[in-house]
Amino acid sequence: MSTMSTGAEIEQASEKIKLASEPFRRIVSQVNRVLVGQEQLVHRMLIGLLTGGHLLIEGVPGLAKTTAVASLAKAIDTGFQRIQFTPDLLPADLIGTQVYRPQEQTFVVQKGPIFSNLILADEINRAPAKVQSALLEAMQERQVTIGSETFELDNPFLVMATQNPVEQEGTYPLPEAQTDRFMLKVIVDYPNRDEELQILRRMSKTASNVEIESVTNPAEILAARELIDQIHVDEKVEGYIVDLIMATRSPESYGLNLSPMIQFGGSPRATINLALAAKANAFLAGRAYVTPSDVRELAMDILRHRVAVTYEAEAEELTSESIVSQILNHVPMP
Known part of the structure; x- marks a missing residue:
C-alpha cells in the first residue's frame, strides 16, 4: 500500500485505527489482571504481535517474564507453546524429526512444538548454540525444514524468548546472528515499592483464581497488521x-x-x-x-x-x- 500524504487520508485512517486498536487495549486490561506493573513489557509484546517481530526479554528470575507471555497468549484465542531450554535440549526437540514406521517401512514427519502461533522460549540462553540456531530459520523465514521437507509456520508466528543475565552460571551467550533476529530486547527490572505491595496482596495466596478471557483472535491481529502498513x-x-x-x-x-x-x-x-x-x-x-x-x-x-x-x-x-x-x-x- 502506498504511504499516505494528504491530511484527509490520514484523518480517514485515524478513525479505522482507533477502532482496530481497541482489541489491543482489551488485551492489556486482561494481562493486567494477573501482572502487576511491567507496563513497558506488555506494550513491547503488543508491538511484537503487531509487527511480527520477535522479543528477547531479559531479567533476573522471579520477575514474571514467563507469566507475562503466557497471559498474553491466553488473551488471544490462538496456539501457544512453552519450550523450556536446557543444556541437553536437541534441535529435534524444537522443530521435530522424522520417525520410522516399520510396518509401513516409511519415515513420517513428527512436528515439534515450534509449530504454533506464540512460542515462549524460556531461558533461551541455557541451551547450546546448535539449539538456538535451530530457531533461526523459523524466526526469519517463517518456515522449518525437517529432512528434505519444508513446512510453512502458522500466521501469526511470534517467538518471545526469556533469558537470565549472561553473568549467571550455566548460560550460553546468544550469537550475534541470533540476537539480530530479535526485533526488541526488553530489560525487565524489579517492581517499585507500591507495585511490590500490590504483588504481595494479590499473589500471596495458595491458589490463584484469576482467569484470563480471550478478547481477540488471529484474524483481528492480521487485520491490524494491514492497517500498520498504511x-x-x-x-x-x-x-x-x-x-x-x-x-x-x-x-x-x-x-x-x-x-x-x-x-x-x-x-x-x-x-x-x-x-x-x-x-x-x-x-x-x-x-x-x-x-x-x-x-x-x-x-x-x-x-x-x-x-x-x-x-x-x-x-x-x-x-x-x-x-x-x-x-x-x-x-x-x-
Whole structure:
C-alpha cells in the first residue's frame, strides 16, 4: 500500500485505527489482571504481535517474564507453546524429526512444538548454540525444514524468548546472528515499592483464581497488521530513523567520539525494525502517523542488542545502553 500524504487520508485512517486498536487495549486490561506493573513489557509484546517481530526479554528470575507471555497468549484465542531450554535440549526437540514406521517401512514427519502461533522460549540462553540456531530459520523465514521437507509456520508466528543475565552460571551467550533476529530486547527490572505491595496482596495466596478471557483472535491481529502498513511516516521522521542507525556505524559523522567504543553498529534490519515498531506505537496510540517521539521511545529496545562494544569500551565500563543513550541525546529530533 502506498504511504499516505494528504491530511484527509490520514484523518480517514485515524478513525479505522482507533477502532482496530481497541482489541489491543482489551488485551492489556486482561494481562493486567494477573501482572502487576511491567507496563513497558506488555506494550513491547503488543508491538511484537503487531509487527511480527520477535522479543528477547531479559531479567533476573522471579520477575514474571514467563507469566507475562503466557497471559498474553491466553488473551488471544490462538496456539501457544512453552519450550523450556536446557543444556541437553536437541534441535529435534524444537522443530521435530522424522520417525520410522516399520510396518509401513516409511519415515513420517513428527512436528515439534515450534509449530504454533506464540512460542515462549524460556531461558533461551541455557541451551547450546546448535539449539538456538535451530530457531533461526523459523524466526526469519517463517518456515522449518525437517529432512528434505519444508513446512510453512502458522500466521501469526511470534517467538518471545526469556533469558537470565549472561553473568549467571550455566548460560550460553546468544550469537550475534541470533540476537539480530530479535526485533526488541526488553530489560525487565524489579517492581517499585507500591507495585511490590500490590504483588504481595494479590499473589500471596495458595491458589490463584484469576482467569484470563480471550478478547481477540488471529484474524483481528492480521487485520491490524494491514492497517500498520498504511500509517504515514514523514520524510523528516524517516531521516531521523536513518540518522540514529547511521550514528551507531559511523558516530564521527555525527560529531560523536565513539568509534573506538563500537565494534559494530545496527544492521539494515535495525532500520526496518525501528520504522515498523514506531508505526506499531502510533497504532496503539490510535494515530495514523508516526512522530519522532515514537522513534525515540523504541530506539533503545531496538538497538541495545545490536550495538556491540569493543574491549576498550568494556575497560571503561561503557555498555551498549550507555552508547545508545549518548547517540539518542546527540542526534537532534526533527
